[in-house]
Amino acid sequence: MSRERIIQFGTGRLLRGFVDCFVDSLNRRGLYDGKIVVVQSTGGHTWKDINDQHGKYHLVLRGIENGQPVEECRAVESISRALEINGQFDEFLQLAENPDMQVIVSNTTEVGIQYDAADRATDAPPSSFPAKLCRLLYRRYECGLPGFLIFPCELIDSNAQVLKGIVCRYAEEWGYGQDFLNWLEQENKFCNTLVDRICTGFPKEEEARWQEKIGEKDKLLNVAEPFHLWAIEGDYEALLPFCTAGCNVVWTTDITPYKKRKVRILNGGHTSMVLGASLLGLENVLECMRHEQVHALFRHCIWEEIVPALGGGTEEESFARAVEDRFSNPYLCHHLSDIAVNSVSKFKVRILPTILEYREQFGALPDGLCFSLAALLAYYRLKEPKDKPEYIRTLKEKALREILSDQAVWGRDLSFLMEKVSPYYERMLAGRTEEAYQMILKDKGGIL
Ligand SMILES: NC(=O)c1ccc[n+]([C@@H]2O[C@H](COP(=O)([O-])OP(=O)(O)OC[C@H]3O[C@@H](n4cnc5c(N)ncnc54)[C@H](O)[C@@H]3O)[C@@H](O)[C@H]2O)c1
Numbered sequence: 052m053s054r055e056r057i058i059q060f061g062t063g064r065l066l067r068g069f070v071d072c073f074v075d076s077l078n079r080r081g082l083y084d085g086k087i088v089v090v091q092s093t094g095g096h097t098w099k100d101i102n103d104q105h106g107k108y109h110l111v112l113r114g115i116e117n118g119q120p121v122e123e124c125r126a127v128e129s130i131s132r133a134l135e136i137n138g139q140f141d142e143f144l145q146l147a148e149n150p151d152m153q154v155i156v157s158n159t160t161e162v163g164i165q166y167d168a169a170d171r172a173t174d175a176p177p178s179s180f181p182a183k184l185c186r187l188l189y190r191r192y193e194c195g196l197p198g199f200l201i202f203p204c205e206l207i208d209s210n211a212q213v214l215k216g217i218v219c220r221y222a223e224e225w226g227y228g229q230d231f232l233n234w235l236e237q238e239n240k241f242c243n244t245l246v247d248r249i250c251t252g253f254p255k256e257e258e259a260r261w262q263e264k265i266g267e268k269d270k271l272l273n274v275a276e277p278f279h280l281w282a283i284e285g286d287y288e289a290l291l292p293f294c295t296a297g298c299n300v301v302w303t304t305d306i307t308p309y310k311k312r313k314v315r316i317l318n319g320g321h322t323s324m325v326l327g328a329s330l331l332g333l334e335n336v337l338e339c340m341r342h343e344q345v346h347a348l349f350r351h352c353i354w355e356e357i358v359p360a361l362g363g364g365t366e367e368e369s370f371a372r373a374v375e376d377r378f379s380n381p382y383l384c385h386h387l388s389d390i391a392v393n394s395v396s397k398f399k400v401r402i403l404p405t406i407l408e409y410r411e412q413f414g415a416l417p418d419g420l421c422f423s424l425a426a427l428l429a430y431y432r433l434k435e436p437k438d439k440p441e442y443i444r445t446l447k448e449k450a451l452r453e454i455l456s457d458q459a460v461w462g463r464d465l466s467f468l469m470e471k472v473s474p475y476y477e478r479m480l481a482g483r484t485e486e487a488y489q490m491i492l493k494d495k496g497g498i499l
Pocket residue numbers: 060061062063064065066091092093095097158159160161162163179180205206246247248249250251252
């Protein structure tokens with residue numbers, strides 16, 4: 052039986068289709084001998100499913116590679132067990148006492164790496180992820196053991212440095228002392244990382260087919276594309292020989308270019324497309340790629356607005372071409388409703404910077420991305436969005452100008468977008484989204 056060496060915060064489909072599968076590849080090739088203990092804190096049931104299945108599940112990789120369809124279903128067995136932190140806080144802290152533990156990974160979504168002023172050193176557990184991590188690291192320090200390699204996978208800028216900053220803040224506020232802070236600094240390596248793989252999760256539509264193929268029920272069955280990239284600041288290939296195992300891991304001194312390209316083109320491409328497409332009644336990304344108007348506007352946003360704002364270099368162009376192929380993967384069912392969750396925060400990180408940089412460089416506003424903001428606002432007004440309640444309230448209740456100028460929502464005043472957004476927004480609110488699409492595509496002169 053392999054030793055437990057990795058602690059994982061989060062149970063989501065990205066981690067199960069990405070890091071856990073890479074560690075499985077290492078173990079299978081005899082390049083590593085380590086199991087992952089998964090920690091769940093959000094009150095879901097995945098931890099139970101993991102334990103019921105003794106950590107084993109299947110990952111289906113489907114797509115087109117070199118023009119040929121690829122379909123691989125592999126068992127992933129890198130997880131040993133899962134803990135539910137609210138009921139098992141002592142067991143959680145005991146993980147720090149295990150000298151075999153080496154690595155911590157996390158994906159607690161974009162909102163997980165946050166400071167919560169209410170967290171106390173005596174809480175069992177404290178509410179925020181950084182506070183939980185601080186408690187774990189302090190126990191480790193008390194045991195006199197070496198620190199960890201820490202690889203956060205959250206899609207925020209400088210994920211590791213932000214996480215470390217909040218952990219240090221708790222350590223100071225909780226009076227853990229300078230010696231602990233020194234240990235934190237010297238013994239632990241917080242590495243910024245960038246993850247990229249489209250993981251669409253459990254294939255509800257094809258459950259029966261896969262169950263028959265696998266020969267058993269698998270509640271954790273996960274589907275993803277073959278493409279994957281994990282860019283990590285640092286070089287720990289000697290300990291974790293991901294590259295030798297054939298995983299597309301890039302050890303680098305700076306993940307910034309990888310991240311900017313990915314977040315602006317791929318995630319920005321998604322966020323710019325899904326809300327308008329949802330208003331038209333489409334349900335998944337593939338339908339978008341096959342819809343004449345949605346696809347035309349998507350291509351316009353990518354090729355005429357996002358890539359130029361990034362400087363239009365060959366790296367950006369080839370990444371954009373790959374994204375078009377990845378979104379057209381005929382075997383993935385990526386639900387627009389999943390991508391639409393928390394669209395306000397996504398817009399701020401994935402699209403707004405492009406609008407601002409485009410204006411700076413070209414002295415004009417990018418129409419397609421302004422259209423996507425109109426679609427976001429109309430979607431929030433007309434549908435049932437999943438987002439922070441205060442954002443939903445503002446977008447549902449206020450007039451357009453008030454919404455755009457609300458700095459609590461956008462972090463800045465966006466009323467300079469009023470003229471561009473308003474005509475599309477008004478049409479969408481009136482149930483004339485198709486007309487809004489025709490209008491922008493006509494204005495763009497023969498995109499279709
Ligand atoms: N699915 C993808 O294709 C993909 C690809 C790259 C990046 N991501 C990013 O990964 C993140 C997770 O996405 P997912 O697809 O795995 O979603 P998911 O809904 O399957 O999982 C989300 C998981 O986040 C964890 N979580 C949320 N809040 C937390 C908190 N405060 N503390 C601890 N854990 C918390 C939970 O374990 C939950 O299961 C997203 O933010 C997304 O941007 C997703």
